[in-house]
Amino acid sequence: MNDPVRQRRQRLIGIALMCGAVATFACLDSTAKYLNHHMDTLQVVWARYLSAFAVALLFVNPWNRPGLMATDRPLLQIGRSALLLASTFFNFLAVRYLQLDQALAIMFSTPFIVAVLSGPMLGEWVGWRRWTAICVGFIGVLVVTRPGTGSMHPAALLSLSAAFSLAFYSISTRLLSRTDSSETTLFYSNLVGALIMLPVIPFVWTTPESAFIIALMVLTGALGSFGHYLLILGHRLAPPSLLSPFMYTQLVWVVMLGYVVFDDVPNRWTLAGAAIVVGSGLYIFYRERKVTGKTAPVEPL
Numbered sequence: 042m043n044d045p046v047r048q049r050r051q052r053l054i055g056i057a058l059m060c061g062a063v064a065t066f067a068c069l070d071s072t073a074k075y076l077n078h079h080m081d082t083l084q085v086v087w088a089r090y091l092s093a094f095a096v097a098l099l100f101v102n103p104w105n106r107p108g109l110m111a112t113d114r115p116l117l118q119i120g121r122s123a124l125l126l127a128s129t130f131f132n133f134l135a136v137r138y139l140q141l142d143q144a145l146a147i148m149f150s151t152p153f154i155v156a157v158l159s160g161p162m163l164g165e166w167v168g169w170r171r172w173t174a175i176c177v178g179f180i181g182v183l184v185v186t187r188p189g190t191g192s193m194h195p196a197a198l199l200s201l202s203a204a205f206s207l208a209f210y211s212i213s214t215r216l217l218s219r220t221d222s223s224e225t226t227l228f229y230s231n232l233v234g235a236l237i238m239l240p241v242i243p244f245v246w247t248t249p250e251s252a253f254i255i256a257l258m259v260l261t262g263a264l265g266s267f268g269h270y271l272l273i274l275g276h277r278l279a280p281p282s283l284l285s286p287f288m289y290t291q292l293v294w295v296v297m298l299g300y301v302v303f304d305d306v307p308n309r310w311t312l313a314g315a316a317i318v319v320g321s322g323l324y325i326f327y328r329e330r331k332v333t334g335k336t337a338p339v340e341p342l
Contacts (some may be wrong), residue, residue, distance in 0.1 A: 092262025
Protein backbone atom coordinates (compact mmCIF):
# COMPACT_ATOMS: atom_id res chain seq x y z
CA MET A 42 0.00 0.00 0.00
CA ASN A 43 1.27 3.48 -0.82
CA ASP A 44 2.31 5.66 2.09
CA PRO A 45 -0.42 8.36 2.21
CA VAL A 46 2.00 10.96 3.63
CA ARG A 47 4.49 10.34 0.82
CA GLN A 48 1.71 10.46 -1.75
CA ARG A 49 0.47 13.81 -0.45
CA ARG A 50 3.98 15.27 -0.55
CA GLN A 51 4.43 14.05 -4.10
CA ARG A 52 1.23 15.81 -5.08
CA LEU A 53 2.43 19.07 -3.53
CA ILE A 54 5.70 18.83 -5.44
CA GLY A 55 3.69 18.11 -8.60
CA ILE A 56 1.69 21.29 -8.03
CA ALA A 57 4.89 23.32 -7.61
CA LEU A 58 6.28 21.86 -10.84
CA MET A 59 3.05 22.70 -12.66
CA CYS A 60 3.25 26.31 -11.46
CA GLY A 61 6.86 26.50 -12.63
CA ALA A 62 5.89 25.06 -16.00
CA VAL A 63 3.15 27.62 -16.69
CA ALA A 64 5.45 30.46 -15.58
CA THR A 65 7.94 29.24 -18.17
CA PHE A 66 5.17 29.05 -20.76
CA ALA A 67 4.26 32.66 -19.99
CA CYS A 68 7.84 33.65 -20.81
CA LEU A 69 7.57 31.58 -23.99
CA ASP A 70 4.33 33.33 -24.99
CA SER A 71 5.92 36.75 -24.42
CA THR A 72 8.91 35.81 -26.58
CA ALA A 73 6.64 34.43 -29.29
CA LYS A 74 4.51 37.57 -29.24
CA TYR A 75 7.61 39.67 -29.81
CA LEU A 76 8.77 37.44 -32.66
CA ASN A 77 5.34 37.60 -34.30
CA HIS A 78 6.13 41.20 -35.19
CA HIS A 79 9.15 40.03 -37.20
CA MET A 80 8.04 36.83 -38.95
CA ASP A 81 5.12 34.58 -39.78
CA THR A 82 3.54 32.80 -36.82
CA LEU A 83 4.19 29.40 -38.41
CA GLN A 84 7.88 30.28 -38.53
CA VAL A 85 7.75 31.05 -34.80
CA VAL A 86 6.17 27.64 -34.18
CA TRP A 87 8.85 25.99 -36.33
CA ALA A 88 11.62 27.82 -34.45
CA ARG A 89 10.16 26.76 -31.13
CA TYR A 90 10.22 23.06 -32.01
CA LEU A 91 13.47 22.96 -33.97
CA SER A 92 15.47 24.94 -31.41
CA ALA A 93 13.90 22.94 -28.57
CA PHE A 94 15.02 19.73 -30.24
CA ALA A 95 18.53 21.11 -30.86
CA VAL A 96 18.95 22.48 -27.32
CA ALA A 97 17.66 19.29 -25.70
CA LEU A 98 19.90 17.19 -27.94
CA LEU A 99 22.97 18.88 -26.44
CA PHE A 100 22.15 17.52 -23.00
CA VAL A 101 20.08 14.41 -23.59
CA ASN A 102 20.59 12.37 -26.73
CA PRO A 103 20.67 8.71 -27.84
CA TRP A 104 24.49 8.70 -27.60
CA ASN A 105 24.87 9.69 -23.95
CA ARG A 106 21.56 8.10 -23.00
CA PRO A 107 21.37 4.69 -24.72
CA GLY A 108 17.79 3.61 -25.02
CA LEU A 109 16.48 7.20 -24.98
CA MET A 110 14.21 6.54 -27.95
CA ALA A 111 13.05 3.18 -26.61
CA THR A 112 9.41 3.31 -25.63
CA ASP A 113 6.81 0.72 -24.81
CA ARG A 114 4.14 2.89 -26.44
CA PRO A 115 5.57 4.52 -29.59
CA LEU A 116 2.18 5.33 -31.09
CA LEU A 117 1.08 7.07 -27.90
CA GLN A 118 4.35 9.04 -27.84
CA ILE A 119 3.83 10.22 -31.41
CA GLY A 120 0.15 10.89 -30.81
CA ARG A 121 0.86 12.92 -27.67
CA SER A 122 3.42 15.05 -29.50
CA ALA A 123 1.02 15.59 -32.39
CA LEU A 124 -1.71 16.65 -29.93
CA LEU A 125 0.53 19.35 -28.49
CA LEU A 126 1.37 20.65 -31.95
CA ALA A 127 -2.31 20.48 -32.98
CA SER A 128 -3.37 22.48 -29.94
CA THR A 129 -0.92 25.23 -30.86
CA PHE A 130 -2.00 25.19 -34.49
CA PHE A 131 -5.74 25.31 -33.75
CA ASN A 132 -5.29 28.11 -31.21
CA PHE A 133 -3.15 30.25 -33.54
CA LEU A 134 -5.61 29.74 -36.38
CA ALA A 135 -8.60 30.58 -34.17
CA VAL A 136 -7.24 33.94 -33.06
CA ARG A 137 -7.10 35.03 -36.69
CA TYR A 138 -10.90 35.30 -36.55
CA LEU A 139 -11.88 35.51 -32.87
CA GLN A 140 -11.23 38.13 -30.27
CA LEU A 141 -8.48 37.04 -27.89
CA ASP A 142 -10.87 37.00 -24.92
CA GLN A 143 -13.23 34.64 -26.76
CA ALA A 144 -10.45 32.24 -27.74
CA LEU A 145 -8.94 32.33 -24.25
CA ALA A 146 -12.26 31.64 -22.53
CA ILE A 147 -12.81 28.58 -24.70
CA MET A 148 -9.23 27.34 -24.26
CA PHE A 149 -9.50 27.47 -20.49
CA SER A 150 -12.31 24.97 -20.61
CA THR A 151 -9.50 22.40 -20.78
CA PRO A 152 -9.58 21.56 -17.02
CA PHE A 153 -13.25 20.60 -17.32
CA ILE A 154 -12.43 18.24 -20.18
CA VAL A 155 -9.46 16.78 -18.29
CA ALA A 156 -11.56 16.28 -15.15
CA VAL A 157 -14.22 14.42 -17.13
CA LEU A 158 -11.69 12.26 -18.99
CA SER A 159 -9.46 11.43 -16.01
CA GLY A 160 -12.08 9.15 -14.45
CA PRO A 161 -12.83 6.76 -17.34
CA MET A 162 -9.34 6.93 -18.91
CA LEU A 163 -7.11 6.97 -15.82
CA GLY A 164 -9.35 5.83 -13.00
CA GLU A 165 -8.63 9.10 -11.17
CA TRP A 166 -12.04 10.40 -10.19
CA VAL A 167 -12.53 14.00 -9.10
CA GLY A 168 -14.04 14.91 -5.73
CA TRP A 169 -16.55 17.72 -5.25
CA ARG A 170 -14.04 20.08 -3.63
CA ARG A 171 -11.72 19.91 -6.61
CA TRP A 172 -14.66 20.37 -8.98
CA THR A 173 -15.56 23.50 -7.02
CA ALA A 174 -12.01 24.84 -7.28
CA ILE A 175 -11.97 24.20 -11.05
CA CYS A 176 -15.28 26.06 -11.45
CA VAL A 177 -14.10 28.99 -9.34
CA GLY A 178 -10.87 29.21 -11.34
CA PHE A 179 -12.82 29.21 -14.58
CA ILE A 180 -15.05 32.00 -13.25
CA GLY A 181 -11.87 33.99 -12.62
CA VAL A 182 -10.86 33.50 -16.24
CA LEU A 183 -14.28 34.73 -17.38
CA VAL A 184 -13.86 37.83 -15.19
CA VAL A 185 -10.58 38.54 -16.94
CA THR A 186 -11.75 37.85 -20.49
CA ARG A 187 -15.40 39.01 -20.17
CA PRO A 188 -16.39 37.31 -23.45
CA GLY A 189 -19.10 39.03 -25.44
CA THR A 190 -22.65 37.82 -25.48
CA GLY A 191 -23.05 38.04 -29.26
CA SER A 192 -23.14 35.06 -31.56
CA MET A 193 -19.82 33.26 -31.86
CA HIS A 194 -17.84 33.02 -35.09
CA PRO A 195 -17.55 29.48 -36.52
CA ALA A 196 -13.84 29.69 -35.69
CA ALA A 197 -14.86 29.06 -32.08
CA LEU A 198 -14.79 25.41 -33.11
CA LEU A 199 -11.05 25.82 -33.68
CA SER A 200 -10.57 27.01 -30.11
CA LEU A 201 -12.68 24.13 -28.86
CA SER A 202 -10.51 21.75 -30.90
CA ALA A 203 -7.43 23.30 -29.29
CA ALA A 204 -8.91 22.76 -25.82
CA PHE A 205 -9.73 19.11 -26.55
CA SER A 206 -6.25 18.56 -28.03
CA LEU A 207 -4.66 20.02 -24.91
CA ALA A 208 -6.85 17.91 -22.63
CA PHE A 209 -5.99 14.65 -24.43
CA TYR A 210 -2.33 15.74 -24.41
CA SER A 211 -2.51 16.08 -20.62
CA ILE A 212 -4.13 12.66 -20.25
CA SER A 213 -1.60 10.99 -22.56
CA THR A 214 1.27 12.62 -20.63
CA ARG A 215 -0.03 11.00 -17.45
CA LEU A 216 -0.36 7.62 -19.19
CA LEU A 217 3.18 7.77 -20.57
CA SER A 218 4.61 8.74 -17.17
CA ARG A 219 3.74 5.22 -16.02
CA THR A 220 5.99 3.51 -18.57
CA ASP A 221 8.47 5.96 -20.15
CA SER A 222 11.06 8.29 -18.67
CA SER A 223 10.55 12.05 -18.67
CA GLU A 224 13.54 12.48 -20.98
CA THR A 225 12.09 10.04 -23.53
CA THR A 226 8.72 11.79 -23.55
CA LEU A 227 10.33 15.23 -23.93
CA PHE A 228 12.59 13.96 -26.73
CA TYR A 229 9.62 12.72 -28.75
CA SER A 230 7.69 15.96 -28.16
CA ASN A 231 10.42 18.05 -29.78
CA LEU A 232 11.32 15.54 -32.48
CA VAL A 233 7.79 14.98 -33.78
CA GLY A 234 6.96 18.71 -33.72
CA ALA A 235 10.15 19.61 -35.62
CA LEU A 236 9.60 16.93 -38.25
CA ILE A 237 5.99 17.93 -38.86
CA MET A 238 6.86 21.63 -39.19
CA LEU A 239 9.88 21.07 -41.46
CA PRO A 240 7.94 20.83 -44.76
CA VAL A 241 5.97 23.98 -43.86
CA ILE A 242 8.86 26.40 -43.28
CA PRO A 243 9.89 26.95 -46.96
CA PHE A 244 6.50 28.50 -47.65
CA VAL A 245 6.59 31.03 -44.78
CA TRP A 246 10.31 31.70 -44.33
CA THR A 247 11.48 35.22 -43.47
CA THR A 248 15.20 35.84 -42.93
CA PRO A 249 15.80 37.03 -39.32
CA GLU A 250 16.71 40.69 -39.11
CA SER A 251 19.45 40.42 -36.50
CA ALA A 252 21.37 38.14 -34.16
CA PHE A 253 19.00 39.21 -31.38
CA ILE A 254 16.03 37.81 -33.29
CA ILE A 255 17.90 34.56 -33.88
CA ALA A 256 18.69 34.38 -30.16
CA LEU A 257 15.00 34.80 -29.33
CA MET A 258 14.11 32.04 -31.78
CA VAL A 259 16.52 29.73 -29.96
CA LEU A 260 15.16 30.92 -26.62
CA THR A 261 11.65 29.80 -27.56
CA GLY A 262 12.94 26.27 -27.85
CA ALA A 263 14.83 26.40 -24.56
CA LEU A 264 11.77 27.74 -22.74
CA GLY A 265 9.50 25.20 -24.40
CA SER A 266 11.77 22.29 -23.49
CA PHE A 267 12.22 23.39 -19.89
CA GLY A 268 8.52 24.11 -19.42
CA HIS A 269 7.40 20.77 -20.78
CA TYR A 270 10.05 18.94 -18.79
CA LEU A 271 8.60 20.46 -15.62
CA LEU A 272 5.14 19.54 -16.87
CA ILE A 273 6.15 15.93 -17.45
CA LEU A 274 7.73 15.68 -13.99
CA GLY A 275 4.63 17.20 -12.44
CA HIS A 276 2.35 14.66 -14.10
CA ARG A 277 4.61 11.89 -12.87
CA LEU A 278 3.88 12.94 -9.28
CA ALA A 279 0.25 14.08 -9.42
CA PRO A 280 -2.90 13.36 -11.48
CA PRO A 281 -3.84 15.83 -14.24
CA SER A 282 -7.24 16.50 -12.64
CA LEU A 283 -5.35 17.97 -9.65
CA LEU A 284 -2.76 19.87 -11.69
CA SER A 285 -5.09 21.36 -14.30
CA PRO A 286 -6.53 24.19 -12.13
CA PHE A 287 -3.01 25.57 -11.70
CA MET A 288 -2.76 26.28 -15.41
CA TYR A 289 -4.88 29.34 -14.58
CA THR A 290 -1.93 30.88 -12.71
CA GLN A 291 -0.35 31.54 -16.08
CA LEU A 292 -2.63 34.58 -16.24
CA VAL A 293 -0.73 36.17 -13.38
CA TRP A 294 2.61 35.75 -15.13
CA VAL A 295 1.20 36.99 -18.43
CA VAL A 296 -0.10 40.14 -16.73
CA MET A 297 3.29 40.87 -15.16
CA LEU A 298 5.30 40.16 -18.31
CA GLY A 299 2.82 42.11 -20.42
CA TYR A 300 3.41 45.15 -18.23
CA VAL A 301 7.21 44.79 -18.09
CA VAL A 302 7.84 43.86 -21.74
CA PHE A 303 4.96 45.46 -23.66
CA ASP A 304 3.78 48.23 -21.27
CA ASP A 305 0.33 46.65 -21.10
CA VAL A 306 -1.37 47.92 -17.95
CA PRO A 307 -3.92 45.46 -16.50
CA ASN A 308 -7.37 46.82 -15.74
CA ARG A 309 -9.41 46.17 -12.62
CA TRP A 310 -11.20 43.21 -14.23
CA THR A 311 -7.87 41.52 -14.94
CA LEU A 312 -6.66 42.07 -11.39
CA ALA A 313 -9.94 40.82 -9.90
CA GLY A 314 -9.99 37.73 -12.10
CA ALA A 315 -6.34 36.95 -11.36
CA ALA A 316 -7.10 37.12 -7.63
CA ILE A 317 -9.92 34.58 -8.06
CA VAL A 318 -7.68 32.30 -10.11
CA VAL A 319 -4.88 32.38 -7.55
CA GLY A 320 -7.37 31.86 -4.71
CA SER A 321 -8.79 28.70 -6.27
CA GLY A 322 -5.31 27.26 -6.74
CA LEU A 323 -4.26 28.13 -3.20
CA TYR A 324 -7.38 26.43 -1.85
CA ILE A 325 -6.38 23.13 -3.47
CA PHE A 326 -2.84 23.57 -2.14
CA TYR A 327 -4.28 24.20 1.34
CA ARG A 328 -6.40 21.06 1.14
CA GLU A 329 -3.38 18.99 0.10
CA ARG A 330 -1.16 20.48 2.82
CA LYS A 331 -3.80 20.15 5.54
CA VAL A 332 -4.03 16.40 5.22
CA THR A 333 -0.33 15.70 4.53
CA GLY A 334 0.26 14.48 8.07
CA LYS A 335 -2.77 12.20 8.25
CA THR A 336 -2.27 8.47 8.12
CA ALA A 337 -5.72 7.57 6.90
CA PRO A 338 -6.13 6.30 3.33
CA VAL A 339 -6.04 9.03 0.70
CA GLU A 340 -9.50 10.14 -0.36
CA PRO A 341 -10.58 12.36 -3.26
CA LEU A 342 -10.51 16.05 -2.47
